Amino acid sequence: MADSVATTNGTEPAVTAKANPAAAVATWADERLGIATATKKQLRKVFPDHWSFMLGEIALWSFVILLLTGVFLSLWFNPSMGEVIYDGSYEQLKGIHMSEAYRSTLEISFDVRAGLLMRQMHHWAAMLFIAAMLVHMMRVFLTGAFRKPRELNWIIGGVLLLLGILEGFAGYSLPDDLLSGTGLRIADGLVKATPVLGSYMSFFMFGGEFPGDQIIPRLYTAHILLIPGLILALIAAHMLLLVYHKHTQWPGPGRTENNVVGYPMMPVYAAKAGGFFFITFGVTALMGGLMTINPVWRFGPYNPAEVTAGSQPDWYMGIAEGLLRIMPGWETHIFGVTLSWNIFLPGQIAPIALLMVVLAYPFIEQWITGDKREHHLLQRPRNVPTRTAFLAAMITLYGLLWAAGGNDILATTFHLDLNTITYFMRGAIFVIPPLVFILAKRWCISLQRHDKEMLLHGYESGIIMRDAEGGYTERHLPLSPERAYTLTAHERPEVYAGLSGADANGLSAPKARLDQLRARLSKAWYSGDVQKPTVAELEEAHHHAELEHAHDAPLEGHAADGHQFDGRHEVAGEELTQKH
């Protein structure tokens, strides 16, 4: 990749190698419409190229697929809870009482041409949409792309993720099958767990006692109008900010905090991005065509008296399900009121706390590190060990809660004991993430150490040399200047030391304590980090390498057979002479 993109700050634009016949047409149109001239600046906007920059695009394209398939579904879907008797083509449900919503979902599945494909594409795209947002978010997190000036875009992204999850929940509640209803029943339970106000809120939401006949029409409005509208607006804001800030890039020769090196929007990046839409569409279509998702006809219509084994939400609600499943059954009874901690804590407090931490993260980190400068160059995950390790711990926690949410499936698939899994998870979510944190941090630090070794002593060439005494050593060769530049392009961190002297005297006691906490956190944040070598160290190392070279120089031409492979010579066609 590095070769295809300029590695210096050139002044001449790049053009495609082949002349394009479409260009003539475009020129004709432009001379009359002037669009190209007007949008030239935007069209020449440069986007750097890296696979991890495509993750957000998966999310964008799945959203487009959701819009397209969603509009198709809304042509037949009937969001009503009115009761009907099924008389469609699915034999196993003939004559069964059900809601209009469920009946029309069956109709889409069995009687509308391509209806089932559209339903399944819509649902798979929803799963991919949210999954892609999550991995995109992890990439932004790991590379520090959320730092100033991009904090707002991070917040927009976080809200988009939340809206996506809510939209998905509203969506899978629409068909009014057994799993929809079971999910809504849990939502009802979560709402009712609100101290004092719970039952009023539930009645308000369902327009009476659960399930009532209001919830599906209401969710429908939210699902096809309200939330998609918000998502669309936020995506637009997200993209505008992206263009305004310009894309971040990996450091390297020619790539600085003040430029962007990559492909122009037109034609290269647009072709890549447009192509990626078709790829995303193709993958979704294949999944929708080949893999069953949400087989509502097997679940049957919602009936509050029924429940099925394997009742789970879509994956993105999995951690909430997991928390609910492993929470001990704590309740308090006071003044005739029951406080259901067992639902209130995992169902309301935990998600809100999680959201708050996610949204506030850029500011928390800024506060700890004291780094409020602008950044356009990305960080390698290993160079920020604490942040990377924090994410590793969070992913672990997420994975554990996910597993807890599928505890019954784990039990039957791996012949485990349901109770044991549950007890294990209760401890594991507190024990394992910290262990992973420590492990990941040490791992990053040793990678940093490895980088430093390479800078000072060169890379391991794989060439083993035997010296006169018969000892063996591996020859280390100096890195190329480009590589060395890239490895040293990050900044030398500064620990926030806390205020001292006259500055500190002016602080009130609580503020001073906070300042001390901040200084301690900052110290912990950077603890163990390996600093990149200083200029003096690098020069010393180079000097040493030159000495070594000079030491070997007299042997040049007279070297023992095999020494021509020491990595300093052109060895194409060279062979051992077999003479000694």
Next chain:
Amino acid sequence: MRLLTRKISARLSARRRSRLAAPAVLILGLLATGGVWAAVAPAGADATGPNDDQIQAGRALFAVSCASCHGLNGEGITTKKGNNYGPSLVGVGGASVDFQVGTGRMPMAQAGAQAVRKTPVFDDDQIAELAAYVGSLGAGPAIPEASDYDYSNGNVARGGQFFRTNCTACHNFAGSGGALPKGKFAPSLIGVSAKHMYEAMVIGPQQMPVFSNGVLTPDAKKDVIAYLKLQEDAPSPGGFALGSVGPVAEGMFAWLVGIGSLVGFGIWITAGSARVKKTKKGADA
């Protein structure tokens, strides 16, 4: 008197899963005089009356293969800790033996939370002999007649409804099975013979409740069987069913297949370089 106590114990074991307190069961048992017993005895309990030869052959098989856990006379063996090597088989009836041995669960191979399905050890005749012997220990549900579980006229839609109301909580919406507490599980119902399905409902093995004729009429049982059998053969309209275990498998496929392949494509698309060349100096762009 011996006859009476035997009948009491028969009632006790036939009902041992119910929540009725022990005294109530005792009183019920005492009231169960011969006549009353005959009236409430499960249909066909002694209808075809196995002959003595079968019982004798069954006793011999039992002594060899089953007595080590269930006791020489099927009275059950209790461990020192109060657990069972094998429970008492008095009053479980021939249907239970036919189910347990016919599905390969018995003889149990190793102690575990639950006896699992495996290839049956005995052939049909031997199973009938074992059933006859255990049936002779105390009255219980007999092996059903073929007409009992002939589901050809079953109503699938109704069967589906019964199934969703009574069975999916344990066996999952598609009969794929589900977990129960303490390492136990409700097995998959796919590929289970109609006869064993019927027997399972009548005897309620292990954690499964007994679906007596009062709860699920014989016709309803046929409907359930018809529904399950139809689902077994029905094509899956949506494509691969992904194990029919619900959203957990779907989530896994979304990540592994969906995100996995899309990220792969993303790497591919960014690795291939577009052909770009610099224009020569002086040439107009």
